[in-house]
Amino acid sequence: MTGFQNGVELVYLAAAVTFVLGLHLMNSPATARRGNRLSAGGMTVAVLTTLVVLVHDRDVTGTGATVLALGLLAGAVGGLLAARRVQMTAMPQLVSLFNAVGGGAAALIALGHGVRHLDWVPLDLAPVRTTLPMALDVAIGAITFSGSLIAAGKLAGKVPGRPVIAPGGHLLFVFSGLASLVFGGLLVSGTGGVPVLLALTAAALSVGVLMTLPIGGADMPVVISLLNAFTGTAVAMAGFVLDSTPLVIAGALVGAAGTILTMLMAEAMNRSILSIMAGGFGTGDEATAAGSGATGTVRETTVDDAALQLAYARSVIIVPGYGLAAAQAQHELVELAQSLEAHGVEVSYGIHPVAGRMPGHMNVLLAEANVPYPQLKDLEEVNPEFARTDVVLVVGANDVTNPAARRPGNPVSGMPILDVDQARTVIVIKRSMGHGYAGIDNELYTDPKTSMLFTNAKPGLKALHAAVQAYVS
Amino acid sequence: MTTTLIVTVTIFVLSLLVGFEVISKVPATLHTPLMSGANAIHGVVVVGVMLLAAATRTTAGYVLVFVAAAFAAANVVGGYVVTDRMLEMFKARGPRPAPEQREGEEQP
Numbered sequence: 001m002t003g004f005q006n007g008v009e010l011v012y013l014a015a016a017v018t019f020v021l022g023l024h025l026m027n028s029p030a031t032a033r034r035g036n037r038l039s040a041g042g043m044t045v046a047v048l049t050t051l052v053v054l055v056h057d058r059d060v061t062g063t064g065a066t067v068l069a070l071g072l073l074a075g076a077v078g079g080l081l082a083a084r085r086v087q088m089t090a091m092p093q094l095v096s097l098f099n100a101v102g103g104g105a106a107a108l109i110a111l112g113h114g115v116r117h118l119d120w121v122p123l124d125l126a127p128v129r130t131t132l133p134m135a136l137d138v139a140i141g142a143i144t145f146s147g148s149l150i151a152a153g154k155l156a157g158k159v160p161g162r163p164v165i166a167p168g169g170h171l172l173f174v175f176s177g178l179a180s181l182v183f184g185g186l187l188v189s190g191t192g193g194v195p196v197l198l199a200l201t202a203a204a205l206s207v208g209v210l211m212t213l214p215i216g217g218a219d220m221p222v223v224i225s226l227l228n229a230f231t232g233t234a235v236a237m238a239g240f241v242l243d244s245t246p247l248v249i250a251g252a253l254v255g256a257a258g259t260i261l262t263m264l265m266a267e268a269m270n271r272s273i274l275s276i277m278a279g280g281f282g283t284g285d286e287a288t289a290a291g292s293g294a295t296g297t298v299r300e301t302t303v304d305d306a307a308l309q310l311a312y313a314r315s316v317i318i319v320p321g322y323g324l325a326a327a328q329a330q331h332e333l334v335e336l337a338q339s340l341e342a343h344g345v346e347v348s349y350g351i352h353p354v355a356g357r358m359p360g361h362m363n364v365l366l367a368e369a370n371v372p373y374p375q376l377k378d379l380e381e382v383n384p385e386f387a388r389t390d391v392v393l394v395v396g397a398n399d400v401t402n403p404a405a406r407r408p409g410n411p412v413s414g415m416p417i418l419d420v421d422q423a424r425t426v427i428v429i430k431r432s433m434g435h436g437y438a439g440i441d442n443e444l445y446t447d448p449k450t451s452m453l454f455t456n457a458k459p460g461l462k463a464l465h466a467a468v469q470a471y472v473s
Numbered sequence: 474m475t476t477t478l479i480v481t482v483t484i485f486v487l488s489l490l491v492g493f494e495v496i497s498k499v500p501a502t503l504h505t506p507l508m509s510g511a512n513a514i515h516g517v518v519v520v521g522v523m524l525l526a527a528a529t530r531t532t533a534g535y536v537l538v539f540v541a542a543a544f545a546a547a548n549v550v551g552g553y554v555v556t557d558r559m560l561e562m563f564k565a566r567g568p569r570p571a572p573e574q575r576e577g578e579e580q581p
Contacts, residue, residue, distance in 0.1 A: 019514050020491055026507055027498040033560035036510050040553040043517060047549075050523045059527040067535045068526040071542025072519070078543070079551025086555060088562075095509045098552050101544035105518045108541035112525045115533050129478050228508055235515045236485055242524050248481055249488045250517040256492025257511040261504060353501055360504030367562040374565060378501040 004056065009245065011049045016249040018042025023253065029373045046246055075101075088368040089325050092358040093155035096224050099231050100148035106234035106251075107141025107201065110134045113241050114197045128188060133240035135184040138197060139204040141234035146208030148227045151220065154212070155357055161217040173210035179203040211277065218322070218399070218437035219276045220357045222265040226273065229258025261359050268353035268379075270405075270415040296446030298433065303460070306427050306453050307467030310336075313390035315346040317382065319418055320362050321355045323396020323430070327457035333395060334369035336465040343472040348375045350382035350392075350418050352400040383419045392423040394444075395457055398436030403443050411438040426450040429460050503563070510556040516549025 018038050025035025054060050060068070079098070086094045114134060126134075153159035183200035215223050236251025238244075266273050310316060318337060324330060337347045349371065355362045363376050377385075386392065394401055401420045405412040420426055421444055428450060436442065444450055453460060499507045522541045529538050 015517075016488075019517075020495060022510070022514075023492070023495045023499075023507075026503055026510060027495075027500065029500075029503060029560075029563040030565065032503055032506060032563065033557065036506070036513070036553065036556045036560055039510065039514060040557075043513070043549060043553070046517060046520055047523070050520045054523060054527055057527065061530060063535055064526045064529050064538065067539045068523065068542050071522075071539040072546040075543035075546030075548075076550040079547035079549070080554055082547070083551040083554035083558065088559075091505060091509075091555075091559070094551075094555060095505070095512060098509070098512050098548050098555075102512060102515045102518055102548040102552075105522060105541045105544035105548060106515075108537050108544065109518065109521045109525050112529065112534055112537040112541060115531065115537065116525075116528055225508065228511060231515050232511070235518045235521075238518060238521045240481060240485075242521050243477070243481070244521055244524060245481070245484060246517050247521050248485050250514050252485050252488035253492040253495075254511045254515040256489050257496045257507060260493060260496050261508060264501075264504075351501070353504075358505055359508060360501060360506070363502045364505045364559055364562070367559070367564070370562075370564070372566050373502055373563050376502050 008049055008053055012046060012244075012246040015042040015046035015049075016246055018045075019250055019253055023257070087328075088330075088365055089328050090156065091364060092220065092224065092356075092361060093152040095358065096148050096152035096155060096227070099224065099227055100145050100152060103141045103144025103148060103227075103231040103234050105141075106231065106238045107138050107145060107204075109238040110137035110141065110241050111197060111201065114138075114194055126190070128190075130241060131188050131190065133237045134197075135187045135200060137234055137237035137241055138200050139180050139184055140230050140237065142201050142204035143208040143211065144227050144230040144234055146205040147212040147230075148208075148224070150209055150212040151215075151224055151227060154215075154217065155220060159213075163216040164213045169210060169214065173207065176203050176206040176210060180207055214278075215276065216437060217357065218354070219269070219271075221354050221359050221361070222262060222269070222271075222273065222276050224358055225258055225261035225265050227258075229255050229262055232256070232258055265354055265359055268416060270413070296448075298445055299448070299451045301427065301451035301453050303453065303455075303463045303467050306451070307464055307471055309391055309425060309427060309451075310340060310345070310393065310464070311343065311468050311471040313340075313345055315389045316340060316391045316393060317348055317350045317385065317389050317423065319350045319352075319392060319394045319397050319401060319420060320366070321352075321395065321397025321400065322357060322361075323398075323457060325356055325361060325365055325396070327396065329395070329457040329461050330365040330369040332458055332461035332465065334366065334371055336461055336468060337371070339465060339468050339472065343468075348377055348382070348385070350377055350379075350386075350420075352379055352397065352416075352418055355397055355400060379416060379418065386419045386422040389423040390425065392420045392426045394420060394426065394428040394430075395461070396429070398430075398442055399438045399440075401442065401444050402436070402438075402440070403447075404440065411440055420444060421447055421450075424449065427453060429453045429455060429457055429464075431456055506556050506559045506563075509552060509559065513549060513552025513556055516545060516552050519545035519549050521545075
């Protein structure tokens with residue numbers, strides 16, 4: 001290694017250190033933003049250093065430089081605009097989209113590297129240490145690319161959010177999976193060339209599509225975490241192909257992040273990753289079974305009564321769910337909460353790990369609506385507080401509050417839930433008695449201390465806010 | 474030759490462990506920014522695309538470099554910007570001073 005190369009490697013190492021420190025600073029909301037900026041600074045330095053390397057080595061053709069510059073410019077502008085304009089409610093699909101292009105770029109690196117080999121060494125002469133990561137990179141990258149696109153489509157409502165199971169879909173999935181293995185094996189054993197590489201890409205793309213289509217909406221937090229882990233791995237493999245340490249380190253970090261989130265999300269649903277990948281709770285909305293059979297009476301309430309309950313409570317915990325995001329009612333909810341607080345009511349938010357469509361979805365929505373983060377409480381933190389809470393207001397959450405989870409023998413059994421039923425009274429804002437994702441009755445709704453306010457979240461919360469103001473002023 | 478491969482594998486495994494260690498301390502509140510921030514970090518793939526461009530000489534290669542460059546740049550730029558936007562919103566205290574609000578609401 002020359003002095004120049006050593007210098008470059010040291011700069012890359014420094015960049016990798018900023019990535020780790022950046023993630024470390026994310027352990028508190030107070031320092032997280034600084035961490036992200038530190039990481040971005042390290043990234044900028046890494047990119048500039050690579051630019052210096054390209055100029056120094058004089059290895060890029062004029063066309064190559066132009067094509068690279070145009071591509072980078074187009075992508076940077078597109079990414080910047082998307083990131084600036086996105087609504088916080090649309091965050092899951094954007095994150096999924098960025099994940100798709102990251103995985104796509106990693107796969108293209110391996111493809112490009114393979115095609116480039118045509119010039120000087122046939123692929124079948126390439127050593128295993130190149131072909132193995134190349135096969136893994138193409139396979140994982142392509143699965144992530146198509147899978148994340150489908151996931152983004154589902155999250156944006158452009159692809160049906162319900163589990164889509166085409167006739168023979170599982171069979172086709174198994175077939176594509178096997179084909180990927182065979183083509184990958186051929187590539188590694190050196191019997192294939194570029195055509196096999198392309199065939200592997202096609203097979204892996206179809207695995208990604210068929211893997212994501214059957215997965216239903218509420219399982220999305222698990223899926224996008226898993227796809228995130230995949231991208232990280234694909235990028236690390238690209239690092240092996242190119243012998244580039246920063247790619248290996250960053251890829252491994254992201255792989256670890258995605259894996260941890262996947263495990264946390266699956267744990268919060270008490271479901272194995274395999275059963276989630278096998279697709280939805282049966283068919284989704286059409287109730288699979290008659291549920292637990294607890295068909296008590298439902299007590300309906302009015303906006304005025306609910307407002308009275310809230311205004312005269314000493315403590316209120318708000319439990320938001322995906323319905324809040326779908327209705328884009330976070331601002332209305334927070335205005336209501338702020339009025340209650342101004343009146344001296346103690347308000348906090350109880351947030352289930354899988355509430356929403358991605359890990360931490362509710363926290364971002366509520367932070368956008370100016371809720372200070374100390375009020376956002378996670379499952380372990382909030383559960384002991386329900387017993388001494390006057391009123392719990394449930395908005396758009398369902399399965400995560402179902403006491404049936406404490407009993408064995410139903411689809412939500414064993415799932416960690418918010419112990420909403422232990423509060424003195426519960427108000428549930430809901431459009432109808434429809435089932436949640438698990439397709440069973442929520443026993444909370446028939447609990448004698450629960451009253452149901454049947455309304456759309458946005459106008460309903462607005463009316464509730466107006467009514468509360470009338471009481472407190 | 475094989476030594477460098479072993480070294481790279483070592484770096485990979487140790488980085489995974491560092492990742493597990495660091496990320497398991499991130500609170501649930503920040504899981505969305507964590508994921509999006511991690512997304513931005515795998516935008517380092519842009520470095521790989523630049524290195525790939527170095528020895529590309531064929532038309533097919535140029536096409537791949539263009540698409541890969543656009544993907545990677547969108548990933549890295551968009552990822553960091555959107556994470557910053559999200560983290561900006563996480564505040565320890567609400568923006569409005571509470572006493573003023575109280576007065577404003579009690580008067581009408």
